[in-house]
Amino acid sequence: MLNGYRTTALLYAAVELGIPDLLTAGPLDPAELARQIGAPPEALARLLSALDQSGIIRHGGDNRVSLTSLGRELATGATGSLQSLALVTAAEFLPAWMQLSSAVRTGGAVFGEVFGMTPWEHRQRNPNLNAAFNRWLDDETVEHARSILRAYDFSGAHEITDVGGGHGALLKVILESHRQLRGVLIDLPEVVVDARRVLHQIQAVGRCRIEGGDFFSGISPGSDIYLLKSVLHNWNDADCLRLLQSCGAAMSATSRLLIIERVLPDGRSADASLRLLDLHMLVMFGGSERTADAYRILARTAGLEITQKIPVDCGFTILEAVQTGNKRRPEHSR
């Protein structure tokens, strides 16, 4: 367990040196690979042996090296590519996690101690990192979007706003499956600049509006459905309350808010990866994963009532909320 950092560093070194990309076109002789990377062949051979042992590459009978299916996941543009995650892990996650004890002592984020700013500010100042983080989220979100569509019926709605919707990956999948829907994407200005690439076809036919801004300072009214996917877990209770109030102020008496999160089970039975994700939220943002009850209490304090709890087959739960006092229940969920 203590040597786990070596595997992380090994994968990161492979990505940093461009090995998965260089091998995407086909097997290469290690000496040729060393020449293309500009590294001494002996040092590269040592790295390649370790990557072979980890199942990332394979030495063939002709001694040329090729990518395994696992290694292909680290290449640029691979479906569900983990290359971006490798980059963000090395640049941000690992340095912040090394201060985990400090986060536990204070009960707040330690990212600021390490970097002197929030993760959002850090990414704003490092466009390559910002792009890598959002690419990773896009890939992950597209996978989740199909499951969310199966779990929730969007057919009665006319307009949907994705609050903190990143590049619009979830919004795109929903709008493509429901031709009657118009969409609004709200995220930080430096994030939405790249959303135009994801949403341009839908934007071109006037079915989508992109708004760069701060979701705490105001959210446009008029949508039937507001989405908050993987957003509240980034924030502490006080900020969650401000954001839920901001959503509540935009909602009409018939609007619904869908909080889509990995919900902690009551008690201590959550699986290890969810417990670690909870600590990740603490270290990075001072946020946390929460139980459905904790979301219910936050929502109620913000003047919202959770009316439905719908499990999604990718591990998320949809918590549907309406303004308190508007508990009408049309058949919106399957």
Ligand SMILES: C[S@@+](CC[C@H](N)C(=O)[O-])C[C@H]1O[C@@H](n2cnc3c(N)ncnc32)[C@H](O)[C@@H]1O
């Ligand atoms: C964990 S990501 C989730 C993105 C998307 N909902 C998804 O599930 O893929 C959180 C998002 O909140 C956005 N965000 C953070 N602070 C924000 C703010 N003050 N105003 C608007 N968006 C913000 C980030 O840029 C990021 O896209």
